[in-house]
Amino acid sequence: MPIVMKGSEVAAAMKEDMVKKVSELKAKGIVPKLAILRVGSRADDLAYEKGAIKKMADIGIECEVHELAQDVGQKDFEAEFNKINSDKSVHGILMFRPLPKNLDENAVLEVIQPHKDSDCMCNANIAKVFSGDLSGYPPCTAQAVIEMLDYYKIDLTGKRVTLVGRSMVVGKPLAMLLLKRNATVTMCHTRTKDLAGTCRGGEILIAAAGKARMITADMVSEGAVVVDVGINVDENGVLCGDVDYDAVEGKTSYISPVPRGVGSITTSVLAKHVLRGAGAQFN
Known part of the structure; x- marks a missing residue:
């Protein structure tokens, strides 16, 4: 019989290390935070969001959701993104894609701070992954x-x-x-x-x-x-x-x-990247 590789076991092992890291960061006065930016309310986005929020809570990472209407304009979309991107209390950003066809995501991907790019959206992190630079954030x-x-x-x-x-x-x-x-x-x-x-x-x-x-x-x-x-x-x-x-x-x-x-491990990786972002911002 084969060994069944269960994501829950991997996530549990990762959690132990991350809870310790959260304690270390909080001792330095840093409260790790993930910001989720969602346009509209697609069922798959909502399902992943629910899991991500639960995972962050289990580990001790704060999580805030920024929800925009499906028909939001480009100007308002960019303003909301830039507010999150410049917020020093935010250490990781998850933006659900694909965006509605009326929005240009490249406008924000070009300006996201790489250490907040928790799911490898920007060219800087993509380039690091492809060059073998371990300081990048893989998807x-x-x-x-x-x-x-x-x-x-x-x-x-x-x-x-x-x-x-x-x-x-x-x-x-x-x-x-x-x-x-x-x-x-x-x-x-x-x-x-x-x-x-x-x-x-x-x-x-x-x-x-x-x-x-x-x-x-x-x-x-x-x-x-x-x-x-x-x-x-x-x-x-x-x-x-x-x-x-x-x-x-x-x-x-x-x-x-x-x-x-x-799939059971992806939100744990997301949390891991948020903690890396918090450490990078502190340093």
């Missing part, structure tokens, strides 16, 4: 995969990793994080020729393409480590990942489920 989901592999003591050095997905939110930055750990990374996607054969070549297979149950048993080598980053809803309204879990599980040595897998 929370990409970093969550690394946190999971570290917790389960899966050494990446020299390992063949097949990564399915090429988005700037997960695939591309995650490839850079894996390379930083000396993995040998093969990137592929839904249009890759002989995708099944390419996937079978990976000792570690990471699925992040956003297509329900696309990774089937014939695509997984015996004893592989399988990390499922996908969050999908199938034709029956059931939440599932990019991996056909029931079909694949028996072939793996380690496998992460959906839900209760990588």
Whole structure:
């Protein structure tokens, strides 16, 4: 039977370290704070926001939500963002994207303070991730995969990793994080020729393409480590990942489920980045 990599166990281990860090910061007179900026009220944004607020409270980080109407104008949107960005009591900013089509997000991404950019929105942090500079803030989901592999003591050095997905939110930055750990990374996607054969070549297979149950048993080598980053809803309204879990599980040595897998770690990474921002601002 494979080891099921549960996000709750990873998050619990991270929490212990972060609670200690919060105490150290508060002893210096710093109260860590996350500001969430949300335009409109999309159901997925509200669900993530609820989880983020709970996570921050559990760790001891303050959290404030700035909600703007769906039809807010560019001028008012930028004014609200700039107020948060210049607020010295705020150490991390989470802005839900995509924004409504009437808003230009580049106007604010160009001015966000990099140490407050908790989910890697600005070019400065993206560049650091791609150059291997550890002072950058990787996207929370990409970093969550690394946190999971570290917790389960899966050494990446020299390992063949097949990564399915090429988005700037997960695939591309995650490839850079894996390379930083000396993995040998093969990137592929839904249009890759002989995708099944390419996937079978990976000792570690990471699925992040956003297509329900696309990774089937014939695509997984015996004893592989399988990390499922996908969050999908199938034709029956059931939440599932990019991996056909029931079909694949028996072939793996380690496998992460959906839900209760990588997604359970992302808000912990967000909190970790807020604490880094608080420390950076203090220094």
